[in-house]
Amino acid sequence: MSDTAATVTTITAKVFVTLKPSVFDPQGNTIGEALLSMGYGAVEDVRQGKYFELTVRAGSSDEARRLAEEIADRLLANPVIESYRVEVASDKDAA
């Protein structure tokens, strides 16, 4: 019943880091060629990226998102060649 402070809960933030579209992706190309040789001709392109799950203590999903975006910008992504996207589950999922 307290309305003085936000409750701090554990929230999972998902961070997706991908190469910018203009950057050549040799890993993705190699996977694409492997798929072609396996008979998956319907696959036109493959891009490989990184995926991180951060478990953070935060008072709200907005706070968790801000923290994850700062971490992605400072450590997880190289902003010269990569872009990132952050997804945070809504507050009710963190219970």
Added chain:
Amino acid sequence: MSDTAATVTTITAKVFVTLKPSVFDPQGNTIGEALLSMGYGAVEDVRQGKYFELTVRAGSSDEARRLAEEIADRLLANPVIESYRVEVASDKDAA
């Protein structure tokens, strides 16, 4: 106005590959320690995974999802230590 065949469009399928919870993740741990030393004490855990964007030709998002799941199972993930999840945008996004 044709109702004889599904139109084949280009659909992006996203595949997330993560280590199973019981598998030790040294990369994630190293990132977690780096974050601690950078002052991000609110981060309790970091898990690193892989992320793939497959551009496929398919008649429906369901068909694209089936194809991506088969590819994840056969090539992108090691089912002994990894699990995967596939996300496909709805058909209208593929236009």
